[in-house]
Amino acid sequence: xxxxxxxxxxxxxxxxxxxxxxxxxxxxxxxxxxxxxxxxxxxxxxxxxxxxxxxxxxxxxxxxxxxxxxxxxxxxxxxxxxxxxxxxxxxxxxxxxxxxxxxxxxxxxxxxxxxxxxxxxxxxxxxxxxxxxxxxxxxxxxxxxxxxxxxxxxxxxxxxxxxxxxxxxxxxxxxxxxxxxxxxxxxxxxxxxxxxxxxxxxxxxxxxxxxxxxxxxxxxxxxxxxxxxxxxxxxxxxxxxxxxxxxxxxxxxxxxxxxxxxxxxxxxxxxxxxxxxxxxxxxxxxxxxxxxxxxxxxxxxxxxxxxxxxxxxxxxxxxxxxxxxxxxxxxxxxxxxxxxxxxxxxxxxxxxxxx
Ligand SMILES: *Cc1c(COP(=O)(O)O)cnc(C)c1O
Numbered sequence: 001x002x003x004x005x006x007x008x009x010x011x012x013x014x015x016x017x018x019x020x021x022x023x024x025x026x027x028x029x030x031x032x033x034x035x036x037x038x039x040x041x042x043x044x045x046x047x048x049x050x051x052x053x054x055x056x057x058x059x060x061x062x063x064x065x066x067x068x069x070x071x072x073x074x075x076x077x078x079x080x081x082x083x084x085x086x087x088x089x090x091x092x093x094x095x096x097x098x099x100x101x102x103x104x105x106x107x108x109x110x111x112x113x114x115x116x117x118x119x120x121x122x123x124x125x126x127x128x129x130x131x132x133x134x135x136x137x138x139x140x141x142x143x144x145x146x147x148x149x150x151x152x153x154x155x156x157x158x159x160x161x162x163x164x165x166x167x168x169x170x171x172x173x174x175x176x177x178x179x180x181x182x183x184x185x186x187x188x189x190x191x192x193x194x195x196x197x198x199x200x201x202x203x204x205x206x207x208x209x210x211x212x213x214x215x216x217x218x219x220x221x222x223x224x225x226x227x228x229x230x231x232x233x234x235x236x237x238x239x240x241x242x243x244x245x246x247x248x249x250x251x252x253x254x255x256x257x258x259x260x261x262x263x264x265x266x267x268x269x270x271x272x273x274x275x276x277x278x279x280x281x282x283x284x285x286x287x288x289x290x291x292x293x294x295x296x297x298x299x300x301x302x303x304x305x306x307x308x309x310x311x312x313x314x315x316x317x318x319x320x321x322x323x324x325x326x327x328x329x330x331x332x333x334x335x336x337x338x339x340x341x342x343x344x345x346x347x348x349x350x351x352x353x354x355x
Pocket of ligand 1: 072232234235236237261302303
C-alpha cells in the first residue's frame with residue numbers, strides 16, 4: 001500500500017466542455033503521479049503533483065538506449081456517475097512483463113493500480129461525458145541515470161499522466177484500409193514484440209509513413225523471420241472471421257498480448273463461437289479470400305476498441321472485405337465491450353473496477 005502525498009494545483013485549468021472535439025493525446029489534466037526508484041532503496045516517494053515538465057540529465061539513459069516501458073488504459077464515466085476502469089489488473093501484470101524484459105524493476109501490481117485509482121480520483125471531473133469519450137491513462141517508466149555506459153540504470157522514474165480523449169473515429173466505426181508490410185518488420189521472436197516499449201514504435205514509424213503515403217491508415221506486420229505469417233496491426237491485434245469461425249494469430253513472443261484481444265476471445269467463446277489462436281500465413285488468407293470465405297476482419301485495442309478493416313493490400317493484391325460497412329460481429333463486439341466499459345450493460349465477467 002503506497003502512502004501517496006498529494007499536492008494540488010492552486011489554479012486548475014479550464015476543462016473541456018461537452019461537445020468539444022478532444023482528439024487523442026494532446027490535452028493533459030492538472031495533475032500527474034510520480035514515484036522514484038533507486039537501487040538498494042526500491043520504489044519511494046509516491047506523489048501526485050501538478051502536471052509539469054520533468055528535469056533530467058541530458059545523459060539520462062532513457063534518451064540514449066531507450067530503457068523505457070509504457071501502458072495504455074482508460075477511465076470511463078458511467079451514466080450513474082461512477083468512474084470505471086477496465087481490467088486494470090491485466091495492465092498491471094503486463095507492465096511487469098515489460099519491466100522484466102527491459103531490466104526495469106517491477107512495480108507491485110497493487111501499487112500500480114492504487115497509483116492509477118488515486119490519480120483518477122483526483123481528476124475525476126476530467127473524465128469526459130460525451131458518448132464514446134474517455135480519460136486515457138498513460139503510465140510509463142524511464143531510466144534516469146546520467147551515465148552513457150550500456151547497462152541497466154540504477155534509478156528510474158514511474159510517471160502516470162491522463163488525457164481526456166474523444167470518440168476514436170469522428171465517423172463512427174468506419175472500416176479502415178490496411179497495408180500489409182512485406183519489407184520492414186516490427187519485432188522478432190526473442191526480441192521485445194510482446195512488451196509495450198518505445199523502441200517497438202520507433203521501429204514501426206517508417207512503414208507507417210510508407211502506408212500513409214500510399215493511402216492506407218494502418219500497417220499489418222508479418223513475422224520478422226519469413227515475412228509470411230500475420231502478426232498484428234500498429235497498436236492493435238487482428239481477428240479474421242472465416243467460414244463462421246474466428247481466427248487470430250497465436251501469441252508467439254513477437255505479438256503484444258492485448259487486453260482487448262483477450263476480452264474479444266472470452267466474449268466470442270461465451271457466445272458459442274469457435275475461436276482459434278494459430279499461425280496464419282498471408283497466402284492462406286488470400287486463398288480464403290479468393291474462395292469467398294473471409295466474412296469480417298477487425299483490429300482490437302484500447303483506443304479504438306474494435307476497428308473494422310474494409311481493405312487490405314499485399315504486394316499487388318487488394319482484398320476488399322464486405323460492402324464498406326461494419327460487419328455484424330464487429331458491431332456486436334463493439335456494442336458489448338463499450339457497454340461494459342461505460343457501465344451501460346451488465347458486466348458478467350467482473351471486468352470493470354470502480355475508481
Ligand atoms: C497496446 C497495443 C495493442 C493493444 O493492446 P490493448 O491492451 O488491447 O490496448 C496491440 N498491439 C500493440 C503493438 C500495442 O502496443
